[in-house]
Each structure stands twice: as structure tokens, then as C-alpha cells.
Amino acid sequence: MKATVTVMLKQGVLDPQGEAVKSALGSMGFEGVGGVRQGKLIELDLADGTTEAQVTEMCEKLLANTVIESYRVEMGA
Amino acid sequence: MKAAVLQFPGSNCDRDMVEGFRLAGFAAETVWHKETTLPDGIDVVGVPGGFSYGDYLRCGAIAAQSPIMRAVADFAAKGGHVLGVCNGFQVLCETRLLPGVLMRNAGLKFVCRAEPLTVATTDSPFTSEYGPGQSVTVPIAHHDGNYQIDDEGLAALRAEDRIAFTYQDNPNGSRANIAGVLSANRRVLGMMPHPERAVEDTQGGTDGAPLFAALAGALVAA
Numbered sequence: 657m658k659a660t661v662t663v664m665l666k667q668g669v670l671d672p673q674g675e676a677v678k679s680a681l682g683s684m685g686f687e688g689v690g691g692v693r694q695g696k697l698i699e700l701d702l703a704d705g706t707t708e709a710q711v712t713e714m715c716e717k718l719l720a721n722t723v724i725e726s727y728r729v730e731m732g733a
Numbered sequence: 734m735k736a737a738v739l740q741f742p743g744s745n746c747d748r749d750m751v752e753g754f755r756l757a758g759f760a761a762e763t764v765w766h767k768e769t770t771l772p773d774g775i776d777v778v779g780v781p782g783g784f785s786y787g788d789y790l791r792c793g794a795i796a797a798q799s800p801i802m803r804a805v806a807d808f809a810a811k812g813g814h815v816l817g818v819c820n821g822f823q824v825l826c827e828t829r830l831l832p833g834v835l836m837r838n839a840g841l842k843f844v845c846r847a848e849p850l851t852v853a854t855t856d857s858p859f860t861s862e863y864g865p866g867q868s869v870t871v872p873i874a875h876h877d878g879n880y881q882i883d884d885e886g887l888a889a890l891r892a893e894d895r896i897a898f899t900y901q902d903n904p905n906g907s908r909a910n911i912a913g914v915l916s917a918n919r920r921v922l923g924m925m926p927h928p929e930r931a932v933e934d935t936q937g938g939t940d941g942a943p944l945f946a947a948l949a950g951a952l953v954a955a
Binding site: 669670672673676717718719721723724 | 798
């Protein structure tokens with residue numbers, strides 16, 4: 657089974673990389689890009705029966721730094 | 734006095750830090766990250782700069798989970814002294830031995846230069862040899878040195894006089910110009926500037942030497 661974890665900086669935390677991407681898009685002529693936030697997508701290949709609670713623990717302990725990052729877990733088939 | 738300097742895959746300031754400790758009179762040795770215990774009789778642990786695990790995931794995040802860091806956390810909990818520099822500071826924040834986080838520099842660029850700092854407190858075993866508010870120049874070399882902490886955490890650092898060094902010309906966007914912070918018991922210091930790169934005249938300056946000397950003095954007195 658697979659799980660997908662999305663890690664993003666929390667709202668309110670300045671994302672200088674996102675700002676740089678936004679600025680680059682603007683300078684390339686793409687108009688109307690109001691904001692860019694950059695995060696991470698982590699795919700996990702897991703033993704059958706792994707629970708969402710176990711993946712959440714992985715997020716809390718390693719995959720995200722919860723001081724500045726939020727995460728979302730999607731359990732796949 | 735004995736110092737142990739940790740080595741992770743990707744550490745690159747470990748030997749410099751050993752030299753910093755030795756010049757101040759310590760017997761210093763390196764300890765590989767897979768060790769589960771620190772050598773007997775260690776007085777201080779150094780967590781050096783570098784790019785542990787290639788900065789994968791987040792700077793310091795994977796090193797923070799290594800076997801030796803569990804031993805370091807136990808050592809700190811028992812009142813042991815720990816000095817984390819640059820990547821070592823990132824590791825100490827990731828293990829939550831120090832509050833806050835180090836994010837990508839606000840200017841997005843790697844910054845490498847001799848940096849003027851202000852000694853923000855002399856009330857610590859690391860900074861007691863400096864004068865209050867003394868200006869010192871210590872090299873920085875980092876891409877992720879932008880120290881961030883929430884309002885509550887910053888208020889606590891200020892109330893407890895735990896900001897050790899501040900930047901005079903903020904190079905990375907750090908909140909409140911913070912360059913280094915102390916733990917609540919003042920025995921764990923994390924800082925982005927490299928004091929071990931300023932301990933001999935041949936390095937272009939010796940403003941880092943009093944930090945190691947102060948630590949030696951504090952540990953002899955203890």
C-alpha cells in the first residue's frame with residue numbers, strides 16, 4: 657500500500673522560495689499569479705496494514721517540523 | 734577536560750572544532766554518529782558544521798534522529814554542556830534541545846563572510862570571557878541560517894536572557910537579529926557563526942577563542 661504526505665510551511669510563515677518563484681513567473685510575463693507556496697510531496701511504500709496513525713507519527717517525528725510546517729496524509733490503496 | 738565532537742556523514746567542520754577545543758586545553762576526540770553512547774568522562778559535546786546527510790529533508794533533521802543524538806539528549810538532560818555550530822545548531826533545533834527553527838536565508842543565497850556580532854549576554858559558560866555588548870567578528874557560511882521563533886518563544890528567550898549573540902548587519906533574515914541562543918539551563922549553545930574558524934591568527938582573527946576559553950574555565954571551576 658502507498659501513502660502520500662504533503663508537507664507545507666504553515667500559513668503565516670514566510671516562504672522565500674515561493675516568493676522567488678512568484679517573482680520569476682511575473683518576470684516571464686505570466687500575469688495574475690497572486691501567490692506561490694512551495695512544499696514537499698513524500699510518497700511512502702508501506703507494508704499492508706500500516707495505519708494512518710503510524711504515518712502521522714512518522715510526520716510528527718521526522719517528515720515535518722511542526723514548529724513551522726503542517727502536513728496532510730493521504731492513505732492510498 | 735574532555736570534549737567529544739560528533740561526526741555525521743557530511744560534517745565538514747569537525748576537525749576545526751576539535752582544534753578549537755584543543756587550543757583551549759581540552760582533550761578532544763571525534764565520535765561517529767552510529768555510536769550509541771558518548772565516551773566516558775566527557776565534559777562537553779560539540780556538534781559541528783557541515784551538511785549532515787546532504788541537508789536532505791530539512792537541514793539537521795536526519796542527523797537529529799541518529800543514535801548518538803539520543804545519547805547527547807541524555808547528556809544534556811543531565812546538565813552536560815553542548816555546543817552546536819551552524820549545521821550543529823540546526824541539529825540541536827531539530828532535536829528540540831533548543832527552541833526555534835533555521836529556515837532558508839531570506840535572500841535565498843548562501844552567505845559566506847566575516848560577520849560582526851554583538852555579545853548579547855555574558856551570563857553563560859560560553860560567553861563569560863567576553864565583555865557585555867562586545868563587538869566580535871566571527872565567520873558565517875550558511876544557506877539556512879534564518880532563525881525563526883514564535884512571539885511566545887522570543888519573549889521567553891528575552892525574559893530569560895538566552896540570546897547569546899546577535900548580528901549587527903542581519904545576513905539572513907533571522908528574527909530579532911538572533912545569531913545564537915542558549916538552553917534554559919544555559920549549558921547548550923547553538924549558533925550559526927563559526928567560532929572555531931576564529932581561534933588562531935592565521936585564520937584572520939581570534940574572536941572565537943574566548944568562547945572555548947570560557948568553556949574551559951567554567952568546566953575547571955565546576
